[in-house]
Amino acid sequence: MTANVIEVNNLEHKYGDLKAVDNISFTVQKGEIFSFLGPNGAGKSTVINILTTLRKLQKGEAKVNGYDVAKESKYVRKSIGIVFQMMCLDYEMTVCENLEYHGKIYSMPKEERRKRIDELLKLTELDNKRNTLAKDLSGGMKRRLELARGLMTKPAVLFLDEPTIGFDIQTRMRMWEYLREIKKEGTTIFMTTHYMEEADQLSDRISIIDHGKIIVTGTALELKNQLGEDLLYLETSDNKAAAEVLRTIESVTAVDDDAKSLRIMLGVDVTHILPKIMDSLRQKGIEITTVNIKKPSMDDVFVHYTGHDLREGYTQEKPEECETVEALK
Numbered sequence: 001m002t003a004n005v006i007e008v009n010n011l012e013h014k015y016g017d018l019k020a021v022d023n024i025s026f027t028v029q030k031g032e033i034f035s036f037l038g039p040n041g042a043g044k045s046t047v048i049n050i051l052t053t054l055r056k057l058q059k060g061e062a063k064v065n066g067y068d069v070a071k072e073s074k075y076v077r078k079s080i081g082i083v084f085q086m087m088c089l090d091y092e093m094t095v096c097e098n099l100e101y102h103g104k105i106y107s108m109p110k111e112e113r114r115k116r117i118d119e120l121l122k123l124t125e126l127d128n129k130r131n132t133l134a135k136d137l138s139g140g141m142k143r144r145l146e147l148a149r150g151l152m153t154k155p156a157v158l159f160l161d162e163p164t165i166g167f168d169i170q171t172r173m174r175m176w177e178y179l180r181e182i183k184k185e186g187t188t189i190f191m192t193t194h195y196m197e198e199a200d201q202l203s204d205r206i207s208i209i210d211h212g213k214i215i216v217t218g219t220a221l222e223l224k225n226q227l228g229e230d231l232l233y234l235e236t237s238d239n240k241a242a243a244e245v246l247r248t249i250e251s252v253t254a255v256d257d258d259a260k261s262l263r264i265m266l267g268v269d270v271t272h273i274l275p276k277i278m279d280s281l282r283q284k285g286i287e288i289t290t291v292n293i294k295k296p297s298m299d300d301v302f303v304h305y306t307g308h309d310l311r312e313g314y315t316q317e318k319p320e321e322c323e324t325v326e327a328l329k
């Protein structure tokens with residue numbers, strides 16, 4: 001089997017005149033946690049829906065686990081697990097029954113089901129909730145049960161759409177631990193998120209996606225390093241004039257003058273260049289009122305590549321819930 005578990009070439013998707021996915025290409029390697037990081041409306045769900053065969057591919061090519069999503073959807077579905085924002089548990093069934101039922105649908109033999117359920121309930125720390133009805137679980141537990149269900153069949157690839165949306169930071173961090181454990185089992189993980197720290201902490205590689213396009217791809221460290229050694233924030237008596245002076249200084253790789261503080265990217269350690277910066281500004285009669293230095297964060301990376309803050313205009317949504325599947329009662 002190819003080392004690329006997901007291969008996407010020139011994927012495009014339109015809703016009427018709206019191009020939601022605009023000529024996207026990327027690969028995900030076996031055993032990776034790969035994240036699509038982007039704001040609401042960036043096109044993340046459309047891509048994940050196409051890859052999981054829930055939405056028909058319109059244009060381009062996509063392969064999951066070596067299978068073509070357009071022509072071999074049945075085999076794609078067999079090799080993946082899905083944990084989506086829409087909760088699709090049967091609330092009138094217990095934790096154990098939800099997993100049992102899922103295993104049965106996928107024709108898992110009884111012994112294998114039992115064994116896998118035991119493993120997964122341990123992993124997701126739901127062991128003591130085995131006989132609790134899904135409707136009586138907390139929000140975090142419901143998502144963990146979704147996760148366990150997605151993993152029942154030991155899928156080669158697990159797809160997660162905003163796995164921790166609406167969670168508090170503790171619950172989110174526990175979810176990250178489970179996902180790291182799943183990675184250790186050899187599962188490849190493709191996820192979407194709008195949480196910077198989630199992409200940063202969890203992913204082997206990240207694609208920043210905005211307006212249907214992949215803007216940049218790399219490890220969190222690579223993306224941050226591309227912004228330079230240090231970021232310098234300056235407030236001055238005249239930011240526009242200061243920006244012009246700064247742009248002429250070698251080792252200043254970029255200057256962003258849109259906010260109250262000038263954001264200056266440096267190609268060298270700040271201690272080497274700060275005296276020169278101070279002198280150059282003073283010579284032009286520009287007064288420096290505040291100086292701040294920090295290492296580039298994912299927020300900085302995002303602003304740098306997209307030109308806007310991820311949180312701008314983002315509205316947090318509660319996950320939708322599926323109606324109970326009548327046939328399962």
Ligand code: ADP
Pocket residue numbers: 015018020038039040041042043044045046047
């Ligand atoms: P994300 O998951 O990043 O929030 P989506 O893939 O859901 O992005 O949406 C991308 C764009 O496509 C948005 O502008 C959204 O409004 C639009 N869109 C998504 N689904 C539909 C649909 N079923 N019909 C029409 N427009 C849609």
